[in-house]
Amino acid sequence: MTIAEVQAPREPKYYTVKRHLLERIATLPAGSVVPTERELASELSTSRTTVRQALVELVAEGRLVRRQGAGTFIADPKITWPLHLTSFTEQAEANGFVASTTLLAAERVRAEGEVAARLDLAEGAGVFRIERLRLADDRPMAVETSHLSAARFPQLTRHIRRQQSLYTVLRETYGVVPVRAEELIATAPASPREATLLGTDPGSPMLVLGRHSRAASGEPVEWVTSWYRGDRVTFIADLSAPRP
Amino acid sequence: MTIAEVQAPREPKYYTVKRHLLERIATLPAGSVVPTERELASELSTSRTTVRQALVELVAEGRLVRRQGAGTFIADPKITWPLHLTSFTEQAEANGFVASTTLLAAERVRAEGEVAARLDLAEGAGVFRIERLRLADDRPMAVETSHLSAARFPQLTRHIRRQQSLYTVLRETYGVVPVRAEELIATAPASPREATLLGTDPGSPMLVLGRHSRAASGEPVEWVTSWYRGDRVTFIADLSAPRP
DNA sequence: CAGTGGTCTAGACCACAAT
DNA sequence: TTGTGGTCTAGACCACTGC
Secondary structure, three states: OOOOOOOOOOOOHHHHHHHHHHHHHOOOOOOOEEOOHHHHHHHOOOOHHHHHHHHHHHHHOOOEEEEOOOEEEEOOOOEEEEOOOOOHHHHHHHOOOOEEEEEEEEEEEEOOHHHHHHOOOOOOOEEEEEEEEEEEOOEEEEEEEEEEEOOOOOOHHHHHHHOOOHHHHHHHHHOOOEEEEEEEEEEEEOOHHHHHHHOOOOOOEEEEEEEEEEEOOOOEEEEEEEEEEOOOEEEEEEEEOOOO | OOOOOOOOOOOOHHHHHHHHHHHHHOOOOOOOEEOOHHHHHHHOOOOHHHHHHHHHHHHHOOOEEEEOOOEEEEOOOOEEEEOOOOOHHHHHHHOOOOEEEEEEEEEEEEOOHHHHHHOOOOOOOEEEEEEEEEEEOOEEEEEEEEEEEOOOOOOHHHHHHHOOOHHHHHHHHHOOOEEEEEEEEEEEEOOHHHHHHHOOOOOOEEEEEEEEEEEOOOOEEEEEEEEEEOOOEEEEEEEEOOOO
């Protein structure tokens, strides 16, 4: 087997700017100020648009943060977020954070499309939709939207308003414990709503986690979609070799 | 616990365009043509830049593909890619694809920084760096860069040129089988090189997989970084509840 | 208030595909 | 050759921060 030839790709100008900036910021500590977009444009003999294109990628990678009206700064390092079949609170604490939650919505809606399919329900069946903003050390980490069958978990919204932990409510009120889950991981641009909630920009890359969890009986328990800031989080999972 | 008020975020114009396009393309089959950027700009009374910003997000989400000189089209649906501790070839076949590989590089380099740390080696120790383009049904899926200790696996590059499967070489030649791994998952923009290899655009969002695998003895075997097209792939993993 | 990043425009030129 | 998407420019105006 020989080694393939790869034609060197033509380098866009913004990428030259990006590499220049990467070198320049490599040794700066978090919080340092970076020159303004207009300064960089003039210094590098390019337009502000081109500089911004380079900055957008560096922000997407979690190297820089921009604050409107203030400036551009070196970002804090990324957080490593373990994927375990436990609640957000337990995951956060395993990671050394203090977890908190803001309830954004708790309502009864009709299941359609993917939600119905994931929960083994007919189209139009009643489901609860619970939307929560998850924070670690008071910094927004993720927007979570859970769907659960309304028939299987009557009065759920009432309980969830009194007790933040959904897994606790499921266990203590309904005697249900999720024991396994299928987890889907993708990337997608932030909508203006998620961006606002998470303090980032619309269109910035997110890590999207879909969790489809089941009880020991095989009964589907919940279908959750969580949006994490891709510039701040790296997921970590443990794998074992398949049984022979 | 009450429900938090969320101020409605101001909607950027490009997002209005995006929502308009989403509705418009919702029912179109894969491969259908979408109006040109200039047509959309005039039709929606906006600039081509703003239209392009909306298109960029729809491409990032895997809804559209653009081909320079040809036009913009509805994309094929995303592929679900299982994360198991098996080779790319086995993963592909479990998924119903025919896997193939192009060897891009197989060289001996010095370990530095993360590579040295992950392989429990001193800075500057010899390591093999093996870079491969992975294809499923002849479509490029991922660029994989593996690092392995040169002292532990002598003559590795010689073997890898004759036998594509690294795991086979490890097992048959060195008697080593990776049994567990830590897997890191993040998102990052494509570099021009990865973009060229994978047939996408520089800056487009990628799913980046880092795999740190160990043998039963606990000895680190390899450190692999794989870049997958975020617009074409969703990862899927199975989770079990933690042992009580 | 001055200066920052955020958004949008109008237009130029290039690279590439289809004809 | 024509028309597509890809890149880049110069500049306008807005929203926000911090003095």
